[in-house]
Amino acid sequence: xxxSLILACxxxxxxxxxxxSLSLDQxxxxxxxxxxxxxxxxxxxxxxxxDEQVGHASxxxxxxxxxxxxxxxxxxxxxxxxxxxxxxxxxxELEVAYVDxxxxxxxxxxxxxxxxxxxxxxxTNKELDIMGTTMVYAGYPADMNKSVFHGTVATQSRYxxxxxxxxxxxxxxxxxxxxxxxxxxxxxxxKMGIYEISPFPQLHGALVFVNxxxxxxxxxxxxxxxxxKSLK
Numbered sequence: 001x002x003x004s005l006i007l008a009c010x011x012x013x014x015x016x017x018x019x020x021s022l023s024l025d026q027x028x029x030x031x032x033x034x035x036x037x038x039x040x041x042x043x044x045x046x047x048x049x050x051d052e053q054v055g056h057a058s059x060x061x062x063x064x065x066x067x068x069x070x071x072x073x074x075x076x077x078x079x080x081x082x083x084x085x086x087x088x089x090x091x092x093e094l095e096v097a098y099v100d101x102x103x104x105x106x107x108x109x110x111x112x113x114x115x116x117x118x119x120x121x122x123x124t125n126k127e128l129d130i131m132g133t134t135m136v137y138a139g140y141p142a143d144m145n146k147s148v149f150h151g152t153v154a155t156q157s158r159y160x161x162x163x164x165x166x167x168x169x170x171x172x173x174x175x176x177x178x179x180x181x182x183x184x185x186x187x188x189x190x191k192m193g194i195y196e197i198s199p200f201p202q203l204h205g206a207l208v209f210v211n212x213x214x215x216x217x218x219x220x221x222x223x224x225x226x227x228x229k230s231l232k
Contacts, residue, residue, distance in 0.1 A: 034136060034150075034179050034181075036181075037120050037177055037181045038136050038138040038148060038176075038177045039146070040117060041060040041062065041117055041118055041120045041138075042058065042059075042117065042137075042138035042139060042140075042146055042174065042175075043058070043059050043060065043061060043070065043085050043086065043087075043114070043116070043117045044057075044058060044086045044146070045057045045059045045070075045072060045083055045084070045085055045094065045108075045173065046083070046084050046091065047076070047078075047082070048081060048082050048084065049080060049082075054081060055081075056140060056170055057072060057076040057140075057172045058072065058138075058171050058172065058173045058174040059071060059085070059173045059174070059175075060117075060120075060174065060183075061114055061117045061120070062119060062120060062175075063119040064121075064122050064218050064221060064225075065222070067221075067222060067225045067226075068110070068113060068114075068119045069107055069108065069109050069221070070094060070107070070109070071107060071108075071175055071183075071186060071213070072108060072172075072173030073104050073105065073106065073187065073188055073211075074099045074100055074101045074103075074104045074106045075104055076172060076173050077096055077099055077106045083108065085114055087114050087115055087116045088115060092110045092111060092112055092114060093110070094108040094111075095108065095109045095110075097224060097228040098224045103159060103160075103212075104188045104211050105211055105213065105216070107221065109225070122183065122221065123181070123182045123183065124182055124184070124214050124217065125180075125182040125184045125214065126214045127214075128158070130156055130161065130178075130184065131153050131156050131161075132153060133152070133178060134150055134152055134178075135150065135153060135163055135165070135176045135178055135179075135210075136149070136150040136176070136179075137149060137150075137165075137171075137175060137176045137177065137187060139170070139171035139173070139174030139187065140170050140171065141166075141170045141171040142168040149167070151163045151164045152165075158212075159211065159212050159215075160185070160188075160211045160212055161210050162208065162209055162210070163176065163208045164206060164207065165206065165208045166206055166208070167187060167208045171187055172187055172188065173187065175187075184210070184212065184214075185210040185211050185213050186211050186213060187209075187210055188211050189208075
């Protein structure tokens with residue numbers, strides 16, 4: 001087995017003896033807590049070598065106190081390129097604060113506050129058993145604009161899980177959220193395999209690998225950012 005690195009509407013209703021009536025308030029609440037944080041914090045990250053764009057990935061904008069930072073996948077950061085967040089029509093350079101290659105997670109800092117995305121409060125889902133729960137992420141797969149997808153956790157381990165959803169190269173680094181708006185992990189890869197029926201690799205874009213963020217609590221991230229800034 002090889003790994004390739006790489007809207008739905010919610011309708012609320014009330015039912016009683018007289019029939020069914022739609023509840024717009026419930027619909028708005030479900031939509032806000034389920035999708036908005038993923039959508040509003042999602043950004044496109046572009047990489048340049050000299051003046052040539054060599055690729056793109058995804059990431060999300062968070063805050064802890066006065067610290068604002070970006071979370072993406074570690075494989076997005078190779079050390080040879082300069083990374084930028086697309087901020088409306090301009091690009092804001094991203095500095096690498098910390099890279100966890102083992103868990104494929106990286107923390108970046110924009111050189112100035114971003115305007116096109118919202119920095120959301122960093123809260124994590126620390127539950128170990130999440131199998132069967134629904135998750136959501138927003139990102140930039142392939143040549144698509146910002147897109148939002150949801151799916152179900154199909155299998156899990158202590159440090160990662162597989163979500164039955166959809167992803168393509170470019171979506172790597174997207175933060176995955178639960179239905180309470182808590183961040184659960186970072187999209188890392190999709191399943192790719194070679195089978196006897198074909199000599200060519202086959203991409204399984206419906207099986208999405210996600211690395212968990214539960215062990216990166218607020219205090220640990222704040223310590224990473226403070227330490228990095230002290231070395232500047």
